[in-house]
Ligand SMILES: C[S@@+](CC[C@H](N)C(=O)[O-])C[C@H]1O[C@@H](n2cnc3c(N)ncnc32)[C@H](O)[C@@H]1O
Ligand code: SF4
């Protein structure tokens with residue numbers, strides 16, 4: 132995975148330090164639509180929704196100026212269903228530098244031209260969901276032909292050499308046996324690999340959680356194989372510590388210590404703030420402090436270990452060290468772009 136260059140790393144870490152002390156969020160997830168092209172088994176979205184009250188691209192600049200996050204995720208629903216998604220990115224990245232911007236998408240609507248336009252507009256990282264290394268992905272996502280499309284478009288975009296594409300695989304009881312095979316697919320397509328963990332909180336369904344000793348053994352075996360593939364190019368994007376915490380999350384049926392609403396938050400398509408995508412208490416932008424008092428201060432939910440938590444539940448010194456030594460870079464080095 133392409134490391135963030137030295138000067139940009141300093142900017143991100145500088146803003147992160149200020150935000151940490153000022154109790155402003157480090158990561159903001161902009162859910163730019165509730166509509167989706169898929170009907171995934173593990174998700175509460177699926178199909179078209181009312182889009183009439185969605186924020187407009189220019190509105191996002193005000194949110195970024197007010198919240199001043201280090202990292203923005205542009206997500207949904209399916210963000211590529213917004214015909215104005217490039218314009219949204221331009222408004223998020225209005226000063227051309229911060230925030231580090233991640234587009235989280237199923238890529239059903241991605242083309243090579245759109246990838247390049249999004250890159251030029253300021254997307255730093257493309258997170259592409261992949262649940263299976265073959266067309267079982269179509270069945271799980273309820274969209275025939277999706278896997279074939281991905282297997283063509285992802286290598287084609289990767290050949291541009293920006294090293295900014297990451298496959299994101301949400302581990303469930305259905306795909307736990309495919310952890311290593313999905314890493315193999317990432318290598319074959321010339322992209323990076325990241326894992327996250329199923330949460331039953333989104334749909335209330337326990338079936339996709341890892342409920343048996345056999346499933347936990349399969350998880351550990353798969354993650355051990357992934358660890359053996361890890362190298363200094365950082366193509367396995369999760370840290371070893373995060374993958375260990377993922378094992379503990381499944382084994383212990385949860386991970387306490389969530390900082391939703393404080394260190395990260397969600398902006399709904401209509402512009403309200405939510406602590407996370409699975410907690411639906413909403414607050415206006417101006418009342419973020421009230422969200423911290425009324426939600427974060429007493430939040431005992433431990434029902435997910437999605438990647439946003441894996442970065443932000445840590446203490447400030449640990450977070451800083453991991454970013455300095457890992458994702459961002461204080462070591463001048465050869466860049467890919
Ligand atoms: C909600 S989707 C939105 C963006 C886009 N539609 C996509 O699928 O990438 C973001 C990520 O959440 C994951 N996800 C969906 N349901 C989940 C659940 N119950 N637990 C954990 N992750 C989940 C998806 O696999 C996807 O990687
Ligand atoms: S995981 Fe993403 S693609 Fe699947 S239904 Fe949810 S929002 Fe849509």
Ligand code: SF4
Nearest residue numbers: 389407409432434435
């Ligand atoms: S653990 Fe935190 S981020 Fe996860 S569902 Fe609960 S409140 Fe949301």
